[in-house]
Amino acid sequence: xxxxxxxxxxxxxxxxxxxxxxxxxxxxxxxxxxxxxxxxxxxxxxxxxxxxxxxxxxxxxxxxxxxxxxxxxxxxxxxxxxxxxxxxxxxxxxxxxxxxxxxxxxxxxxxxxxxxxxxxxxxxxxxxxxxxxxxxxxxxxxxxxxxxxxxxxxxxxxxxxxxxxxxxxxxxxxxxxxxxxxxxxxxxxxxxxxxxxxxxxxxxxxxxxxxxxxxxxxxxxxxxxxxxxxxxxxxxxxxxxxxxxxxxxxxxxxxxxxxxxxxxxxxxxxxxxxxxxxxxxxxxxxxxxxxxxxxxxxxxxxxxxxxxxxxxxxxxxxxxxxxxxxxxxxxxxxxxxxxxxxxxxxxxxxxxxxxxxxxxxxxxxxxxxxxxxxxxxxxxxxxxxxxxxxxxxxxxxxxxxxxxxxxxxxxxxxxxxxxxxxxxxxxxxxxxxxxxxxxxxxxxxxxxxxxxxxxxxxxxxxxxxxxxxxxxxxxxxxxxxxxxxxxxxxxxxxxxxxxxxxxxxxxxxxxxxx
Numbered sequence: 001x002x003x004x005x006x007x008x009x010x011x012x013x014x015x016x017x018x019x020x021x022x023x024x025x026x027x028x029x030x031x032x033x034x035x036x037x038x039x040x041x042x043x044x045x046x047x048x049x050x051x052x053x054x055x056x057x058x059x060x061x062x063x064x065x066x067x068x069x070x071x072x073x074x075x076x077x078x079x080x081x082x083x084x085x086x087x088x089x090x091x092x093x094x095x096x097x098x099x100x101x102x103x104x105x106x107x108x109x110x111x112x113x114x115x116x117x118x119x120x121x122x123x124x125x126x127x128x129x130x131x132x133x134x135x136x137x138x139x140x141x142x143x144x145x146x147x148x149x150x151x152x153x154x155x156x157x158x159x160x161x162x163x164x165x166x167x168x169x170x171x172x173x174x175x176x177x178x179x180x181x182x183x184x185x186x187x188x189x190x191x192x193x194x195x196x197x198x199x200x201x202x203x204x205x206x207x208x209x210x211x212x213x214x215x216x217x218x219x220x221x222x223x224x225x226x227x228x229x230x231x232x233x234x235x236x237x238x239x240x241x242x243x244x245x246x247x248x249x250x251x252x253x254x255x256x257x258x259x260x261x262x263x264x265x266x267x268x269x270x271x272x273x274x275x276x277x278x279x280x281x282x283x284x285x286x287x288x289x290x291x292x293x294x295x296x297x298x299x300x301x302x303x304x305x306x307x308x309x310x311x312x313x314x315x316x317x318x319x320x321x322x323x324x325x326x327x328x329x330x331x332x333x334x335x336x337x338x339x340x341x342x343x344x345x346x347x348x349x350x351x352x353x354x355x356x357x358x359x360x361x362x363x364x365x366x367x368x369x370x371x372x373x374x375x376x377x378x379x380x381x382x383x384x385x386x387x388x389x390x391x392x393x394x395x396x397x398x399x400x401x402x403x404x405x406x407x408x409x410x411x412x413x414x415x416x417x418x419x420x421x422x423x424x425x426x427x428x429x430x431x432x433x434x435x436x437x438x439x440x441x442x443x444x445x446x447x448x449x450x451x452x453x454x455x456x457x458x459x460x461x462x463x464x465x466x467x468x469x470x471x472x473x474x475x476x477x478x479x480x481x482x483x484x485x486x487x488x489x490x491x492x493x494x495x496x497x498x499x500x501x502x503x504x505x506x507x508x509x510x511x512x513x514x
Contacts, residue, residue, distance in 0.1 A: 023069045023078055025128065027087035027116030031198075034223060035216065039091040044081025044113045045134025045144065047191065049178025052076045053148075053474060054155060054481070056172050059195060063120045063172070070173065079193050080175045081113065081133040088115045092136035096210055097203030097270030098320060100304055105210050107203060107270050108138025111146060114199060125227065127199050128172070131192040145181045148174075148190035149465040150512075152477055154281040155192065156464070160456045160484035161278055166256045167249070168278040169196040176472075188469050197277055200224055202321045203270030209324035218328055228275050237342070239328040244346045247318050249276025251350050254314045255357035258307075259365065260455060261287035261393040265297035265510060267305045272317045283510040286455045288500045289390040290383065296458070298509040315350045322347055364450040365397050367404045367434060367443045378433060382426055389417035392500050397451040403427070404434060405444045452487035454497045456480065458507035 031039070052071060060067045069075050077083035084090060092109035099107075113133040117125050131154075132146025155171040162168050177189035200220070208216040225232045225242050232241035253276055257264065264271070265283035273279045283297035292308035300306070305313055322329075322343045330339030362379035363371055386396055396416050402409035410427055414420035437443055464476035483497040501507070 023066070023072070023075045023085055025065065025085050025087060025116065025118050027085070027089070027118060027128075028125070029087075029089045029116045030125075030223075030227070031093070031114065031117070031127075032089040032091060034219060037094070037216070038220070039093050039114075040108075040137045041089070041091050042113070042136060043084055043090050044130055046082040047080050047175075047177035047179055047189065049176075050076050050080030050082055050191075051176040051178065052079070053152070053174040053176055053190070053468075054171075054477075056159070056170070059170055059172055062122070063118055063126060063195065065118070076175060078115075079130070079173045080177065080191050081130050085115065090115055092138055093199055093204065094138065094207055095201050095203040095270055096207040097201070097268050098206075098317070099268045099270070100300070100302070103206075103210070106138065106207070107140075108207075109136055109199075110139040110142050111136070111144040112194075124197070127194075127196045129194045129196065129199060131194055132177070132190055143181060145177070145179070145189050146192065147181050147183055147187040147469070148176060149187065149469045150282070151190035151192040152465055152468055153284075153461060154194070156461060156477070156481055156484060157281045157284055157456050158194075158278070159481065160487065161262075163485045164260060164452055164455075164487050166260070166262075166278060167253055167276050169194050169273075171195070188472075196273070196279065197275035198224075198227055198273075199279075200228075200274040201270050201279070202272040202274070202317055202324075203268070204274070205321055205324035206269060214327045217324060221325060221328060224274050237329070237332045239325050239332055240342050240346060243318075243322055243325050243329070243343065244349065246274055246276065246321060247346055247350050248353055250314050250318060251311075251353035252276070252357045253278065254311050255354055255361055257310060258358055259361040259450070260452065261290070261307070263287065263294065263296055263305070263307045264310065265295075265300060265305055266512060267310065267313045267317065269317045269320050272314070272321075282512040285458050285507065285510045287393040288457065288506075290386040290393040290396070291390075292383070292387060296507070296510040298511050311351070311354050314354075315347065318350060319347055361450070364446060366400065366430065367437060367447045369443060369446065370437060372433075372436070375433070378426075378429060382430075385417070385422045385426055389419055389422050391416040391418075391423075394452065394455050395498065395500065398453050398498075401444055401447045401451055404447060405440060407431065449488055453490055454483050454487045454494065456484050457497070457501065458510065459501040459505040460497065462507055 057067045078085045090113050094108045096105050097107050113130045115128045135144030151174050155174050158168050158171050162170050172193040172195050175191045179189045180186045181189045229242050229245040232238045235241045263285050271280040285296035293306050295303045295306045329343050330336050333339040333342050359376050368375050399413045403413050414423040417423045460480050464480045467473040467476045483494050
């Protein structure tokens with residue numbers, strides 16, 4: 001039987017809640033104060049019969065919004081794009097981008113609409129954006145809509161990433177449109193309400209740089225500094241500091257992806273956020289059997305964004321950002337030679353920052369809190385053995401948490417290896433290393449917060465989306481979402497979320513959905 005999403009919402013909201021207040025966002029629209037050629041002003045296109053599928057109550061409260069008001073007919077109308085909220089100045093942002101290495105000078109929000117910005121309870125500024133809200137001047141003959149399946153995929157995976165501590169855009173709501181969209185067939189439509197620190201991208205800078213519009217690059221850079229890197233404004237070279245800041249955040253972000261076995265799938269420059277958040281969950285996927293060259297994305301024909309290629313791809317994207325900022329850096333550094341050298345030096349900092357973050361992450365995953373020479377070799381040896389033996393990425397690291405406390409638990413790890421003895425050889429070295437670490441109980445507790453028990457396994461995501469889009473049954477979606485939002489908890493009743501796909505369930509390709 002299909003689950004009524006409003007019944008789920010009522011279980012979360014206080015039963016004694018008063019009648020919903022009028023929807024009030026308190027929008028502050030700083031991006032709309034930038035020059036008009038930075039965007040196109042237009043309202044979302046109304047849909048036929050909006051219906052709330054899911055509201056993120058916790059996030060709404062964090063943003064200072066009233067969940068009851070958002071769930072009201074007025075609120076759902078706003079979340080669907082049928083009504084413009086008070087104070088909203090809807091717009092579609094302009095940007096360009098390299099897509100799989102090929103430059104497209106004009107992309108932009110072809111199916112998205114930035115409603116405005118709100119100040120959260122934490123004092124930080126957040127964008128509120130609709131995805132699937134209708135055509136814009138940047139649609140390039142597209143319909144501007146989104147299918148329900150990709151909307152729910154982004155909801156599940158972005159909330160899972162947030163729960164695992166990864167910087168990410170988040171999902172505030174998912175709405176069914178009451179209309180069908182044509183992709184590989186007719187599919188139910190949906191609208192996602194996405195929340196982000198901002199929607200500035202490397203491609204936003206490329207848009208103006210490609211036009212030789214240095215003045216607009218400067219205005220955009222000043223805006224990015226004020227919004228995301230205010231400390232850069234205090235330096236002698238704020239534009240170089242901006243570049244350096246973005247490089248550092250993205251190096252740490254990709255390292256976090258690698259620690260979770262996450263493959264973004266479409267790491268184009270228009271999907272590389274200036275704020276350092278994960279953005280755009282199209283053909284993304286999580287590793288099961290570990291393989292460093294794994295690709296799921298059906299559109300990544302050349303394996304450009306394979307799991308192990310992600311650091312290299314990110315550095316390539318950041319080099320495009322450096323090229324866009326170079327005229328400003330040259331000016332502030334006092335000449336072309338000095339500016340170019342400074343930009344190259346900043347880019348050279350990516351790899352060591354990535355490696356440091358990755359090795360620190362692997363150390364946490366293995367319970368090695370006191371770094372010593374040889375730890376990196378030990379960690380990489382495990383990964384090589386996992387790849388050779390098709391060991392499940394998430395389960396291997398999670399079960400090591402028990403093995404770190406009790407050697408009797410080794411059995412649960414070694415069965416994940418095609419040749420169990422391959423684990424035994426490594427485990428002897430690891431256990432010897434663990435004996436040099438203090439505080440076994442504290443060490444294992446830290447490991448459990450570095451190694452999730454539950455990730456959005458690809459087959460479970462697909463099953464949930466098929467039930468939702470095919471039968472309007474949201475039971476699997478709700479169950480999976482609840483599980484991935486508590487990724488570090490061991491709950492025996494949730495073993496289906498920790499179990500790898502059976503051969504007939506395995507997902508070999510994921511699709512963008514646009």
